[in-house]
Amino acid sequence: MKIASHTLPLSDFRIPCLFLLTCLMLVPGSLPADEEAAPEEIELLDFEVWNRERGYWFGEYTLLNASGNANYKASDDPTSGQFNYRKYYGFINLQVKGSELKQRNIFIRPALELEGKDLNSDGTVSINELDQFGFTSPYDYQIDLATTTATPMQDGIEAGLLPFDYTEATEKTFTANQTATDNSGNLSGSYFGIPTTTTIIGNDTVLYRVGNETLYQNQLTTLPGNGTRVRTAQGFFNGTPVYASFYRETRFEDDVDENGIVTRTAREKFLAKLAEFRQLHNVPEANQTADAEAFFTTGLEEPEPAASSEVPSLAQWKTIHFSPEERADPAISGDSADVDSDGMDTLMEYALVSDPWSPDPGHLPRLVTISDTGSQYLGLQYRRRAGTSSLSFTIESSVDLFAWAAEKQTVQMSLEDNGDGSLTETIRLDTPIKDRTQRFLRLRVRSLN
Incomplete structure (x- = not known):
């Protein structure tokens, strides 16, 4: 031939x-949202801002108190408050379908390295020493270098709280479900029984509010449309500001070869980075969220793109x-x-x-x-x-x-x-x-x- x-x-x-x-x-x-449609009939993805919000996100976060420091406060729960809030990390799955929005968050909170903050080398990290590094605490911490444990102290005696391993990171979860409230793409829901509202402004801005007559939090999200977003939040108690946060986040995208074949999905990359950061920041299994893959499943996910095979x-x-x-x-x-x-x-x-x-x-x-x-x-x-x-x-x-x-x-x-x-x-x-x-x-x- x-x-x-x-x-x-x-x-x-x-x-x-x-x-x-x-x-x-x-x-x-897709047709634009019907101005007369009932909220439950709204397609939120007809609004550009919700397309920009949807997906798997990784972020670096900073949370400061009203004085500009980060709180470092031990409690009866040895994984509750003794971690570095000046720089911690978030993994967020935010999914949108029909008139619903659901998100699932896991925050990795790295341990605060206490040894280097014992400035006078007396075996105790004091309130004043922590303040010099930008942390506010009601306790001193007696540290044991051999066992890497810290015991909360108050006025020179034990504060009656459990000692904790100051090298171990912890995790915290957050869950939110919201639904459309009107035909303009706005949402409502609740946070621990407190009403929440979400208002979209154009294609790139989202304002999230916790509270009805009493304001507990305002959060502003900016989405420039390039797979990144920036969020700032302000918290209040009885009208007094108590904290502010700054979030810098990037969305995972599918890896695709030159022939349009998905070689690795965004979800796979997202879960792999979670595993990487758990190891990097020493989150022991006892402190990890059980079955993270199931936790991150909202029920609104689209079918996974085809794998390379x-x-x-x-x-x-x-x-x-x-x-x-x-x-x-x-x-x-x-x-x-x-x-x-x-x-x-x-x-x-x-x-x-x-x-x-x-x-x-x-x-x-x-x-x-x-x-x-x-x-x-x-x-x-x-x-x-x-x-x-x-x-x-x-x-x-x-x-x-x-x-x-x-x-x-x-x-x-x-x-x-x-x-x-x-x-x-x-x-x-x-x-x-x-x-x-x-x-x-x-x-x-x-x-x-």
Whole structure:
């Protein structure tokens, strides 16, 4: 078998070839929220700010008291308050579906290194010594270097609280569920029985308030749209400010190879970083949240994108390559759209394992002539997505570019695995080329879903 590939312009072919880039299904864009819709009928993801909020987040946090220090206060619970609030860490899963928002948080609170704060080396870290490092405590702490334990002291005697290991970090969880209250994307819920309201401002700002007539907390979140967010919160008690916090957060994204295959999901990366930080900051198993994976499941999660051993569906592939706004616009992500103007529409980009945003004429099918059994045959050579049953590939021919018919009898000459989720297939027609016979070929791709 001998295959000749034609690279001349179409008009130079004696037997030219035409490629049809077609699809049978359009994905309609999301409609704006109905102004008259009841709150329970609202689609929160119609609002850009909730698309920016949704996902798996990691953050670095600072929490300061009214004097600008961080509290360091032992209690009857040896994992309650003796940790470094000047820099701690948060893992947040925030999911949105329909009119609901749910979030699950685990905060890792690193231990405060006490040994270096015993400035006079007398075996006790005093209230004054802690203050010099920016921490406020009602207790001195007698430290035992051999056992790395600290005993809370008050006025030179034990304060009656349990000693604790000052090298061990702790965890704290937070859970919040809210629902739409109107058709403007705003939410309400409760925090330990206290009413909460969430108000969105434009596409990039969220104001969260705890309290009804009495204000307990205001929290302002800014989402610039680049996978980051910044939050500040102010806490009050009887109208008096008692704390302020500053959060810096980054959202995890799926890892995707050049062929649109998800090699590692955002959730997998999120849970792996949690495990890494537990080890890095010495969170013993007894202090860890039990079954973190189950804790982080809200019930609102979308199905996981296909793993590297799986084939992404067309819909999954679109979530990788297009933002929610782009998926809502058929002119950008519709199956017949050609956003990069390379001659391949969205369905063909998916079928031929190409990038819809990067022009790549090299992924177009190629007209070939094949020498086989002493005759010359016309054929096509093209890449196609491996392992999918949701697409059909058909070669059609015409002698006048008007009347087209599927070639019912074709011969597969080769099928090569490219090792990147694609196959290269070479197919010839069943009948040999005849002298001075004009014939056109095209490849038709259909979605079977």
